[in-house]
Amino acid sequence: MDARRAWQQWTDWVLTTDPAQRLRLSMAGLAALLMVACMLVMNGVAWAGLTARTPVLVWSVLCSTGLVVVYVAIRSGWSQRCADPSLTLPQIVYAMACNAVAYTIAGPARGVTLPILAVILMFGIFGLSTRQMLGVLVYGLVAFGTALGVVAWRHEAGHEPALEIAHAAMIVVVLLSGTFLTTRVQATRQHLRRQKHELTLALEQILRLATRDALTGLFNRRHMLELLERELGRTARPPRSIVLAQLDIDHFKAINDQHGHAAGDKALQTFADVVSASVRQSDVLARWGGEEFVLLLCDTPLGEAQQLLERVRTAVAQAAPRDAGDGVAFTVSIGAAVHTPGEAAERTLERADRALYAAKAAGRNRVVLCPGSAAESATTAAPPPA
Known part of the structure; x- marks a missing residue:
């Protein structure tokens, strides 16, 4: 030796x-x-x-x-x-x-x-x-x-x-x-x-096709689920505040029916750009399917998440799809839920989805937090039309 x-x-x-x-x-x-x-x-x-x-x-x-x-x-x-x-x-x-x-x-x-x-x-x-x-x-x-x-x-x-x-x-x-x-x-x-x-x-290119949505360039559903499982598994070490939000473009079918599918595609692309520009670099936005999107907010207290989602809602309402022609406009309904440590990602998404349906039922173009506690029962609605 x-x-x-x-x-x-x-x-x-x-x-x-x-x-x-x-x-x-x-x-x-x-x-x-x-x-x-x-x-x-x-x-x-x-x-x-x-x-x-x-x-x-x-x-x-x-x-x-x-x-x-x-x-x-x-x-x-x-x-x-x-x-x-x-x-x-x-x-x-x-x-x-x-x-x-x-x-x-x-x-x-x-x-x-x-x-x-x-x-x-x-x-x-x-x-x-x-x-x-x-x-x-x-x-x-x-x-x-x-x-x-x-x-x-x-x-x-x-x-x-x-x-x-x-x-x-x-x-x-x-x-x-x-x-x-x-x-x-x-x-x-x-x-x-x-x-x-x-x-x-x-x-x-293969990796991009496997993880990205071809139309918007955002993460696709499969890759987002992998990210959620990995990120939510860390919430207990140490405890972290994570919010999941479901976003749905209001009356998207009417855009396709009245202006054509090309206008609908441009609306989706504009929506992805506007939301991406309105959130933080650490947040993750993915296209969930059709006109539905999922937003992951990491290390975000409930009040801060509510303000951020309201900012997203306002930015979307003020945006117009690029090159889609006059008269094309849309709003977004948002449902969000705070992740509970140990809770499966699918369960948190279900609660966010229920909040999204509540936002739709309340008149759309609004943010609703999933009712589960007094802190989560707040609702932010769009100002009434003049």
Whole structure:
């Protein structure tokens, strides 16, 4: 257990505890391990007498310095100010430069550097954009073109022009292949991102269809019942004052009969807009069915709820359906009930519905609170017509 804790502490110090940083440093560490393996191969070539040891040792020091600089830049957080905090492009550019230099100093064994080039490009496939990879292609052609020119200029012992031409052809093939694969991978990633975006939009649309009324944009009956069950279940922890109100547009059938169903739809939309603008942000309005709506008032004392519902009634009476033509107007009757802790939502709605029927029977265009106690017996009626 102590060994595991010590290992965890050590890895946390080396890679940090930030998940994003750990991923960046892990990828940089994998690249460093591959570079170290390449350095071991080059030093093995030198110790075998195929090339001079001093240039290889100097080259190894320069490669190691680059690895340390990259680690420090990422580990310190400095790289996070860059567009790519992983420093993928700088790492590839530096590694390709080291690889091109290795080609010039490897002597007869310079062919071993070609697989290293393929490994370097492999890191660019998933970390670079197509434009960046095209830049790497041009950079690679220039770097290795220079390396090939240096080798040809020095006329080393055992230099075979045909072999150098073969190496040049393989370098071009590797660079082109890496660029092509990067282009295909980027195209696939863009396609997947587009599919993900379209799927997200489709899911949002499905969720909206499942929870919203298509005409008014309000919550539908099924979703409102779910909200009621969830909200009313919290009334006892701690006790909260919750009022449920049933709202019904007066003489709505006459609007449809006299002005057409299009006017009726606009009346419903106007009603939803007016009521939504008259209540608080914490209140929830839903279309219950037809011209009936349900309003949930949370943390609302009875007197405050009565004032709010009267404000809604007045606003509806003063509104006119948008684009519905002259002569179209309507009022609303409202029945409300205070929820009793432990009472089922359906029971509270039944009491609010009885209050709504009482408002209708009393002449419509009024607010009635469900009679159940002296406090709930108040009725607010519209002013009599002049």
